[in-house]
Amino acid sequence: MFKIGDMVVRKSYNSDILFTVCGYRRQGKNVIYRIKGACVRIEADASEDDLMPVEKTRKEQFTKHYDDIVERIKLQIKKERNSNTGFRSFGSEGDILKRPGRVLHLDGDIDYLKECLSIYRELNIDVVGVEVREEKQPDVVLELLNRYKPDILVITGHDAMKKGAVDRLDLSNYKNSAYFVQAVKKAREYEPSLDDLAIIAGACQSCYEELMEAGANYASSPQRVLIHCLDPVFICEKIAYTKINDIINASDVLERTISGKEGMGGLNTRGKYREGLPNYSKRVN
Structure with missing residues:
Protein backbone atom coordinates (compact mmCIF):
# COMPACT_ATOMS: atom_id res chain seq x y z
CA MET A 1 0.00 0.00 0.00
CA PHE A 2 0.97 3.61 -0.55
CA LYS A 3 1.30 5.86 2.49
CA ILE A 4 -0.11 9.35 2.99
CA GLY A 5 2.46 11.80 1.66
CA ASP A 6 3.85 9.44 -0.99
CA MET A 7 4.47 10.98 -4.42
CA VAL A 8 2.77 9.08 -7.26
CA VAL A 9 1.65 9.34 -10.90
CA ARG A 10 -1.29 7.73 -12.73
CA LYS A 11 -0.52 5.09 -15.36
CA SER A 12 -3.84 5.71 -17.14
CA TYR A 13 -2.86 9.35 -17.83
CA ASN A 14 0.68 8.58 -19.01
CA SER A 15 2.18 9.81 -15.73
CA ASP A 16 1.55 13.42 -16.79
CA ILE A 17 0.93 14.95 -13.34
CA LEU A 18 2.75 14.53 -10.03
CA PHE A 19 0.38 13.73 -7.14
CA THR A 20 0.60 13.43 -3.37
CA VAL A 21 -1.39 10.70 -1.62
CA CYS A 22 -3.65 12.44 0.91
CA GLY A 23 -6.01 9.62 1.95
CA TYR A 24 -7.47 6.23 1.10
CA ARG A 25 -10.50 4.01 1.65
CA ARG A 26 -11.31 0.36 1.12
CA GLN A 27 -13.87 -0.54 -1.51
CA GLY A 28 -14.45 -4.27 -1.26
CA LYS A 29 -11.10 -5.92 -1.95
CA ASN A 30 -9.72 -2.77 -3.59
CA VAL A 31 -8.04 0.28 -2.09
CA ILE A 32 -9.03 3.68 -3.52
CA TYR A 33 -6.59 6.52 -2.93
CA ARG A 34 -7.37 10.20 -2.69
CA ILE A 35 -4.60 12.07 -4.52
CA LYS A 36 -3.86 15.76 -4.89
CA GLY A 37 -1.78 17.55 -7.51
CA ALA A 38 1.60 18.60 -6.17
CA CYS A 39 1.78 21.63 -8.48
CA VAL A 40 -1.64 22.05 -10.11
CA ARG A 41 -5.13 22.33 -8.62
CA ILE A 42 -6.47 18.82 -9.03
CA GLU A 43 -7.88 16.27 -6.61
CA ALA A 44 -8.93 12.80 -7.72
CA ASP A 45 -9.56 9.20 -6.72
CA ALA A 46 -7.39 6.43 -8.14
CA SER A 47 -7.21 2.68 -7.69
CA GLU A 48 -4.04 1.16 -6.30
CA ASP A 49 -3.20 -0.59 -9.57
CA ASP A 50 -3.38 2.71 -11.47
CA LEU A 51 -0.77 4.40 -9.31
CA MET A 52 2.98 4.19 -9.62
CA PRO A 53 5.58 5.57 -7.20
CA VAL A 54 7.78 8.38 -8.49
CA GLU A 55 11.51 7.98 -8.53
CA LYS A 56 13.50 10.72 -6.83
CA THR A 57 14.94 12.03 -10.10
CA ARG A 58 11.50 12.21 -11.74
CA LYS A 59 10.06 14.00 -8.71
CA GLU A 60 12.86 16.55 -8.89
CA GLN A 61 12.17 17.11 -12.61
CA PHE A 62 8.46 17.71 -11.95
CA THR A 63 8.98 20.14 -9.11
CA LYS A 64 11.93 21.96 -10.70
CA HIS A 65 9.82 22.73 -13.80
CA TYR A 66 7.16 24.54 -11.78
CA ASP A 67 9.59 26.07 -9.30
CA ASP A 68 11.50 27.61 -12.21
CA ILE A 69 8.30 29.17 -13.57
CA VAL A 70 7.34 30.56 -10.16
CA GLU A 71 10.78 32.05 -9.64
CA ARG A 72 10.73 33.60 -13.13
CA ILE A 73 7.41 35.33 -12.41
CA LYS A 74 8.57 36.53 -8.99
CA LEU A 75 11.73 37.93 -10.60
CA GLN A 76 9.63 39.69 -13.23
CA ILE A 77 7.54 41.29 -10.48
CA LYS A 78 10.64 42.45 -8.58
CA LYS A 79 12.06 44.02 -11.74
CA GLU A 80 8.81 45.92 -12.25
CA ARG A 81 8.93 47.12 -8.66
CA ASN A 82 12.53 48.33 -9.05
Whole structure:
Protein backbone atom coordinates (compact mmCIF):
# COMPACT_ATOMS: atom_id res chain seq x y z
CA MET A 1 0.00 0.00 0.00
CA PHE A 2 0.97 3.61 -0.55
CA LYS A 3 1.30 5.86 2.49
CA ILE A 4 -0.11 9.35 2.99
CA GLY A 5 2.46 11.80 1.66
CA ASP A 6 3.85 9.44 -0.99
CA MET A 7 4.47 10.98 -4.42
CA VAL A 8 2.77 9.08 -7.26
CA VAL A 9 1.65 9.34 -10.90
CA ARG A 10 -1.29 7.73 -12.73
CA LYS A 11 -0.52 5.09 -15.36
CA SER A 12 -3.84 5.71 -17.14
CA TYR A 13 -2.86 9.35 -17.83
CA ASN A 14 0.68 8.58 -19.01
CA SER A 15 2.18 9.81 -15.73
CA ASP A 16 1.55 13.42 -16.79
CA ILE A 17 0.93 14.95 -13.34
CA LEU A 18 2.75 14.53 -10.03
CA PHE A 19 0.38 13.73 -7.14
CA THR A 20 0.60 13.43 -3.37
CA VAL A 21 -1.39 10.70 -1.62
CA CYS A 22 -3.65 12.44 0.91
CA GLY A 23 -6.01 9.62 1.95
CA TYR A 24 -7.47 6.23 1.10
CA ARG A 25 -10.50 4.01 1.65
CA ARG A 26 -11.31 0.36 1.12
CA GLN A 27 -13.87 -0.54 -1.51
CA GLY A 28 -14.45 -4.27 -1.26
CA LYS A 29 -11.10 -5.92 -1.95
CA ASN A 30 -9.72 -2.77 -3.59
CA VAL A 31 -8.04 0.28 -2.09
CA ILE A 32 -9.03 3.68 -3.52
CA TYR A 33 -6.59 6.52 -2.93
CA ARG A 34 -7.37 10.20 -2.69
CA ILE A 35 -4.60 12.07 -4.52
CA LYS A 36 -3.86 15.76 -4.89
CA GLY A 37 -1.78 17.55 -7.51
CA ALA A 38 1.60 18.60 -6.17
CA CYS A 39 1.78 21.63 -8.48
CA VAL A 40 -1.64 22.05 -10.11
CA ARG A 41 -5.13 22.33 -8.62
CA ILE A 42 -6.47 18.82 -9.03
CA GLU A 43 -7.88 16.27 -6.61
CA ALA A 44 -8.93 12.80 -7.72
CA ASP A 45 -9.56 9.20 -6.72
CA ALA A 46 -7.39 6.43 -8.14
CA SER A 47 -7.21 2.68 -7.69
CA GLU A 48 -4.04 1.16 -6.30
CA ASP A 49 -3.20 -0.59 -9.57
CA ASP A 50 -3.38 2.71 -11.47
CA LEU A 51 -0.77 4.40 -9.31
CA MET A 52 2.98 4.19 -9.62
CA PRO A 53 5.58 5.57 -7.20
CA VAL A 54 7.78 8.38 -8.49
CA GLU A 55 11.51 7.98 -8.53
CA LYS A 56 13.50 10.72 -6.83
CA THR A 57 14.94 12.03 -10.10
CA ARG A 58 11.50 12.21 -11.74
CA LYS A 59 10.06 14.00 -8.71
CA GLU A 60 12.86 16.55 -8.89
CA GLN A 61 12.17 17.11 -12.61
CA PHE A 62 8.46 17.71 -11.95
CA THR A 63 8.98 20.14 -9.11
CA LYS A 64 11.93 21.96 -10.70
CA HIS A 65 9.82 22.73 -13.80
CA TYR A 66 7.16 24.54 -11.78
CA ASP A 67 9.59 26.07 -9.30
CA ASP A 68 11.50 27.61 -12.21
CA ILE A 69 8.30 29.17 -13.57
CA VAL A 70 7.34 30.56 -10.16
CA GLU A 71 10.78 32.05 -9.64
CA ARG A 72 10.73 33.60 -13.13
CA ILE A 73 7.41 35.33 -12.41
CA LYS A 74 8.57 36.53 -8.99
CA LEU A 75 11.73 37.93 -10.60
CA GLN A 76 9.63 39.69 -13.23
CA ILE A 77 7.54 41.29 -10.48
CA LYS A 78 10.64 42.45 -8.58
CA LYS A 79 12.06 44.02 -11.74
CA GLU A 80 8.81 45.92 -12.25
CA ARG A 81 8.93 47.12 -8.66
CA ASN A 82 12.53 48.33 -9.05
CA SER A 83 11.70 50.22 -12.25
CA ASN A 84 8.76 51.97 -10.58
CA THR A 85 10.24 52.93 -7.22
CA GLY A 86 8.05 56.02 -7.12
CA PHE A 87 5.01 54.02 -6.16
CA ARG A 88 5.36 50.24 -6.43
CA SER A 89 6.36 49.46 -2.88
CA PHE A 90 4.48 48.34 0.20
CA GLY A 91 4.16 50.61 3.23
CA SER A 92 5.44 54.16 3.32
CA GLU A 93 8.29 56.29 2.02
CA GLY A 94 9.05 59.61 3.68
CA ASP A 95 5.79 61.49 4.13
CA ILE A 96 3.96 59.49 1.43
CA LEU A 97 1.30 57.01 2.54
CA LYS A 98 1.14 53.96 0.26
CA ARG A 99 -1.75 51.51 0.15
CA PRO A 100 -1.90 48.56 -2.28
CA GLY A 101 -5.16 46.69 -2.76
CA ARG A 102 -6.33 44.30 -0.05
CA VAL A 103 -7.17 40.69 -0.90
CA LEU A 104 -9.71 38.25 0.53
CA HIS A 105 -8.92 34.70 -0.65
CA LEU A 106 -11.51 31.92 -0.18
CA ASP A 107 -10.15 28.46 -0.89
CA GLY A 108 -11.65 24.99 -0.65
CA ASP A 109 -8.23 23.42 -0.05
CA ILE A 110 -6.18 24.35 3.02
CA ASP A 111 -2.87 23.10 1.56
CA TYR A 112 -3.18 25.22 -1.59
CA LEU A 113 -4.37 28.17 0.52
CA LYS A 114 -1.26 27.98 2.71
CA GLU A 115 0.96 27.87 -0.38
CA CYS A 116 -0.80 30.93 -1.81
CA LEU A 117 -0.56 32.84 1.48
CA SER A 118 3.19 32.29 1.63
CA ILE A 119 3.62 33.88 -1.82
CA TYR A 120 1.17 36.72 -1.08
CA ARG A 121 3.30 37.63 1.92
CA GLU A 122 6.53 37.31 -0.02
CA LEU A 123 5.08 39.80 -2.51
CA ASN A 124 3.96 42.13 0.34
CA ILE A 125 0.26 41.78 -0.46
CA ASP A 126 -2.21 42.59 2.32
CA VAL A 127 -4.30 39.38 2.41
CA VAL A 128 -6.79 37.44 4.49
CA GLY A 129 -7.12 33.75 3.62
CA VAL A 130 -10.15 31.69 4.66
CA GLU A 131 -10.63 27.97 4.09
CA VAL A 132 -14.22 27.39 2.95
CA ARG A 133 -15.51 24.27 1.21
CA GLU A 134 -16.68 25.07 -2.32
CA GLU A 135 -20.35 24.27 -1.62
CA LYS A 136 -20.33 26.64 1.39
CA GLN A 137 -18.71 29.61 -0.36
CA PRO A 138 -22.00 31.14 -1.62
CA ASP A 139 -23.36 31.00 1.95
CA VAL A 140 -20.48 32.85 3.62
CA VAL A 141 -19.10 35.22 0.98
CA LEU A 142 -21.34 38.20 1.89
CA GLU A 143 -20.52 37.95 5.59
CA LEU A 144 -16.79 37.75 4.84
CA LEU A 145 -16.93 40.69 2.42
CA ASN A 146 -18.67 42.81 5.05
CA ARG A 147 -16.14 41.76 7.69
CA TYR A 148 -12.92 42.31 5.72
CA LYS A 149 -13.96 44.82 3.00
CA PRO A 150 -11.35 43.79 0.42
CA ASP A 151 -10.48 45.44 -2.89
CA ILE A 152 -9.88 42.04 -4.53
CA LEU A 153 -11.76 38.78 -3.93
CA VAL A 154 -10.46 35.32 -4.88
CA ILE A 155 -12.93 32.41 -4.98
CA THR A 156 -11.28 29.08 -5.70
CA GLY A 157 -10.73 25.47 -4.66
CA HIS A 158 -11.22 22.29 -6.66
CA ASP A 159 -13.26 21.75 -9.81
CA ALA A 160 -13.45 19.39 -12.78
CA MET A 161 -15.48 18.84 -15.92
CA LYS A 162 -17.24 15.48 -16.00
CA LYS A 163 -15.65 12.90 -18.25
CA GLY A 164 -17.45 12.70 -21.59
CA ALA A 165 -19.44 15.92 -21.03
CA VAL A 166 -20.38 17.63 -24.29
CA ASP A 167 -22.13 20.85 -23.24
CA ARG A 168 -19.39 23.08 -21.79
CA LEU A 169 -21.94 25.67 -20.61
CA ASP A 170 -24.06 23.25 -18.56
CA LEU A 171 -23.03 23.80 -14.94
CA SER A 172 -24.29 20.33 -14.00
CA ASN A 173 -21.33 18.98 -15.98
CA TYR A 174 -18.88 20.43 -13.43
CA LYS A 175 -17.92 19.40 -9.93
CA ASN A 176 -18.00 22.86 -8.31
CA SER A 177 -18.47 25.54 -10.99
CA ALA A 178 -22.08 26.13 -9.94
CA TYR A 179 -20.93 27.03 -6.41
CA PHE A 180 -18.27 29.40 -7.73
CA VAL A 181 -20.86 31.08 -9.98
CA GLN A 182 -23.29 31.48 -7.07
CA ALA A 183 -20.53 32.95 -4.89
CA VAL A 184 -19.60 35.49 -7.61
CA LYS A 185 -23.24 36.52 -7.97
CA LYS A 186 -23.51 37.00 -4.20
CA ALA A 187 -20.35 39.11 -4.22
CA ARG A 188 -21.82 41.28 -6.97
CA GLU A 189 -24.84 41.90 -4.75
CA TYR A 190 -22.37 43.35 -2.24
CA GLU A 191 -20.52 45.41 -4.88
CA PRO A 192 -21.86 45.52 -8.48
CA SER A 193 -18.95 47.59 -9.86
CA LEU A 194 -16.09 45.66 -11.47
CA ASP A 195 -13.89 48.70 -10.75
CA ASP A 196 -14.61 48.78 -7.00
CA LEU A 197 -14.32 45.04 -6.32
CA ALA A 198 -12.13 42.89 -8.57
CA ILE A 199 -13.13 39.21 -8.50
CA ILE A 200 -10.95 36.27 -9.55
CA ALA A 201 -12.90 33.01 -9.60
CA GLY A 202 -12.66 29.35 -10.57
CA ALA A 203 -10.32 26.40 -10.40
CA CYS A 204 -9.19 23.59 -12.71
CA GLN A 205 -11.47 23.18 -15.75
CA SER A 206 -14.09 25.60 -14.34
CA CYS A 207 -16.84 27.02 -16.54
CA TYR A 208 -15.11 30.22 -17.61
CA GLU A 209 -18.03 31.71 -19.57
CA GLU A 210 -20.55 31.40 -16.72
CA LEU A 211 -18.10 32.80 -14.17
CA MET A 212 -17.47 35.85 -16.35
CA GLU A 213 -21.20 36.27 -16.98
CA ALA A 214 -21.79 36.16 -13.21
CA GLY A 215 -19.48 39.14 -12.73
CA ALA A 216 -15.88 37.94 -12.39
CA ASN A 217 -13.05 40.18 -13.62
CA TYR A 218 -10.86 37.11 -14.19
CA ALA A 219 -11.80 33.44 -14.26
CA SER A 220 -10.70 29.95 -15.21
CA SER A 221 -10.58 27.99 -17.41
CA PRO A 222 -11.15 29.12 -21.04
CA GLN A 223 -9.77 25.87 -22.49
CA ARG A 224 -10.85 23.69 -19.53
CA VAL A 225 -7.26 22.96 -18.54
CA LEU A 226 -5.68 22.48 -15.12
CA ILE A 227 -4.44 25.69 -13.51
CA HIS A 228 -1.56 26.26 -11.12
CA CYS A 229 -2.59 27.13 -7.57
CA LEU A 230 -0.57 30.39 -7.73
CA ASP A 231 -2.27 31.79 -10.85
CA PRO A 232 -4.76 33.91 -8.84
CA VAL A 233 -1.93 35.21 -6.63
CA PHE A 234 0.03 36.65 -9.56
CA ILE A 235 -3.13 38.25 -10.98
CA CYS A 236 -3.86 39.78 -7.55
CA GLU A 237 -0.37 41.27 -7.35
CA LYS A 238 -0.78 43.09 -10.65
CA ILE A 239 -4.15 44.54 -9.63
CA ALA A 240 -3.06 45.35 -6.06
CA TYR A 241 0.04 47.30 -7.14
CA THR A 242 -1.29 49.15 -10.20
CA LYS A 243 -2.34 52.78 -9.60
CA ILE A 244 -6.05 53.39 -9.08
CA ASN A 245 -6.10 55.72 -12.10
CA ASP A 246 -4.64 53.09 -14.45
CA ILE A 247 -6.47 50.37 -16.35
CA ILE A 248 -4.60 47.05 -16.60
CA ASN A 249 -4.67 45.36 -19.97
CA ALA A 250 -5.91 41.79 -19.55
CA SER A 251 -3.11 40.39 -21.72
CA ASP A 252 -0.50 41.94 -19.39
CA VAL A 253 -2.10 40.21 -16.40
CA LEU A 254 -2.40 36.81 -18.06
CA GLU A 255 1.25 36.86 -19.14
CA ARG A 256 2.29 36.54 -15.49
CA THR A 257 0.22 33.41 -14.85
CA ILE A 258 1.65 29.92 -15.12
CA SER A 259 -1.36 28.53 -17.00
CA GLY A 260 -1.50 31.41 -19.50
CA LYS A 261 -4.53 32.26 -21.65
CA GLU A 262 -5.62 28.64 -21.83
CA GLY A 263 -6.05 28.49 -18.07
CA MET A 264 -7.11 32.05 -17.15
CA GLY A 265 -9.01 34.81 -18.93
CA GLY A 266 -10.56 38.14 -18.04
CA LEU A 267 -11.28 41.82 -18.58
CA ASN A 268 -9.27 45.02 -18.50
CA THR A 269 -9.42 46.01 -14.84
CA ARG A 270 -8.69 49.13 -12.79
CA GLY A 271 -5.72 49.00 -10.42
CA LYS A 272 -6.10 49.26 -6.63
CA TYR A 273 -2.91 51.04 -5.55
CA ARG A 274 -3.32 54.42 -3.82
CA GLU A 275 -0.97 57.05 -2.47
CA GLY A 276 -1.80 59.83 -0.05
CA LEU A 277 -0.58 62.49 2.37
CA PRO A 278 0.43 62.70 5.15
CA ASN A 279 1.85 59.39 6.32
CA TYR A 280 -0.13 58.97 9.54
CA SER A 281 1.67 55.72 10.43
CA LYS A 282 4.84 57.69 11.27
CA ARG A 283 3.22 60.52 13.17
CA VAL A 284 3.45 60.77 16.96
CA ASN A 285 0.58 61.93 19.17
